[in-house]
Amino acid sequence: MAESADDRLRLLIERIERLEEEKKGISDDIKDVYNEAKATGYDAKVMRIIVRLRKMKPDDRREQECVVETYKNALGLD
Amino acid sequence: MAESADDRLRLLIERIERLEEEKKGISDDIKDVYNEAKATGYDAKVMRIIVRLRKMKPDDRREQECVVETYKNALGLD
Amino acid sequence: MAESADDRLRLLIERIERLEEEKKGISDDIKDVYNEAKATGYDAKVMRIIVRLRKMKPDDRREQECVVETYKNALGLD
Amino acid sequence: MAESADDRLRLLIERIERLEEEKKGISDDIKDVYNEAKATGYDAKVMRIIVRLRKMKPDDRREQECVVETYKNALGLD
DNA sequence: ATTTTAGGAGTGCAAC
DNA sequence: GTTGCACTCCTAAAAT
Numbered sequence: 023m024a025e026s027a028d029d030r031l032r033l034l035i036e037r038i039e040r041l042e043e044e045k046k047g048i049s050d051d052i053k054d055v056y057n058e059a060k061a062t063g064y065d066a067k068v069m070r071i072i073v074r075l076r077k078m079k080p081d082d083r084r085e086q087e088c089v090v091e092t093y094k095n096a097l098g099l100d
Numbered sequence: 101m102a103e104s105a106d107d108r109l110r111l112l113i114e115r116i117e118r119l120e121e122e123k124k125g126i127s128d129d130i131k132d133v134y135n136e137a138k139a140t141g142y143d144a145k146v147m148r149i150i151v152r153l154r155k156m157k158p159d160d161r162r163e164q165e166c167v168v169e170t171y172k173n174a175l176g177l178d
Numbered sequence: 179m180a181e182s183a184d185d186r187l188r189l190l191i192e193r194i195e196r197l198e199e200e201k202k203g204i205s206d207d208i209k210d211v212y213n214e215a216k217a218t219g220y221d222a223k224v225m226r227i228i229v230r231l232r233k234m235k236p237d238d239r240r241e242q243e244c245v246v247e248t249y250k251n252a253l254g255l256d
Numbered sequence: 257m258a259e260s261a262d263d264r265l266r267l268l269i270e271r272i273e274r275l276e277e278e279k280k281g282i283s284d285d286i287k288d289v290y291n292e293a294k295a296t297g298y299d300a301k302v303m304r305i306i307v308r309l310r311k312m313k314p315d316d317r318r319e320q321e322c323v324v325e326t327y328k329n330a331l332g333l334d
Numbered sequence: 335a336t337t338t339t340a341g342g343a344g345t346g347c348a349a350c
Numbered sequence: 351g352t353t354g355c356a357c358t359c360c361t362a363a364a365a366t
Contacts, residue, residue: 028330034215038208038229045204052197059190068167073194075177089146096262097269099153106252112293116307119286126279130272137268151272174184175191224323231333245302255309
């Protein structure tokens with residue numbers, strides 16, 4: 023036959039490898055932005071927190087922040 | 101000789117395995133506490149956040165919370 | 179001034195968010211390839227192992243495989 | 257009442273914190289064993305692989321190793 | 335049954 | 351160079 027099982031497997035693997043390279047490139051780009059931000063004086067760690075918060079649905083986020091406050095108060099945290 | 105290299109390696113591996121079992125037991129205990137808390141009506145996810153916050157040095161924590169607030173304001177978050 | 183600090187921060191965050199979306203898209207593509215492979219009868223877990231092995235330098239890989247064999251023999255594994 | 261909700265939450269949190277300390281202690285012990293092994297000339301990375309292999313059911317392990325071989329051959333790996 | 339979520343392990347980077 | 355930190359991956363549990 024024109025295409026052996028071995029070739030099929032190889033093609034799948036190679037597609038994955040190409041995609042992983044692309045992904046790696048983007049990860050590097052993200053790292054660059056954080057470094058650029060840090061060089062400008064921003065706190066990268068906090069920026070990561072912000073990105074996470076913005077991923078949440080606003081209502082969920084506010085709800086959670088509220089519960090966190092409650093628990094902090096219960097424990098005398100802050 | 102009394103103790104072959106093979107035995108030495110085996111003993112090291114077995115010590116690691118014993119320790120990993122202990123660790124697993126404790127992880128399960130922690131999980132139990134969270135489940136108990138959840139059954140009592142507490143929000144386990146928020147509890148995890150609290151545990152993380154309490155691990156930080158209070159000054160660092162307050163400093164970070166402050167920067168988070170600043171960035172949130174800058175982005176109109178909240 | 180034309181560009182406030184707030185805008186600068188916002189732009190950085192938005193660049194990160196765009197890049198993370200792209201990255202997410204590629205991750206999904208990779209997942210799709212694995213699913214396609216699985217549907218064809220391949221073992222996705224083993225494919226992941228293969229991808230990892232192909233990432234290594236051939237000499238390093240062979241060297242490591244050799245040491246693994248040695249340790250397995252020492253422990254009567256296999 | 258004798259025990260307020262705040263106390264209940266605090267007690268749960270403190271139990272978790274104690275357990276996490278124990279867990280951390282064991283993790284450190286494990287690290288120590290790997291370091292001791294390394295000092296004796298063993299390859300810690302390979303030891304981790306061995307530990308993982310020994311966790312698997314022997315039949316599953318052999319089956320998987322077999323499929324890995326097959327795929328490696330299909331790709332001319334080795 | 336599918337999809338999300340958390341914990342753990344491993345890897346690589348970075349700072350010291 | 352080594353220690354710690356952060357990101358990724360993967361497995362397993364959980365919720366829907």
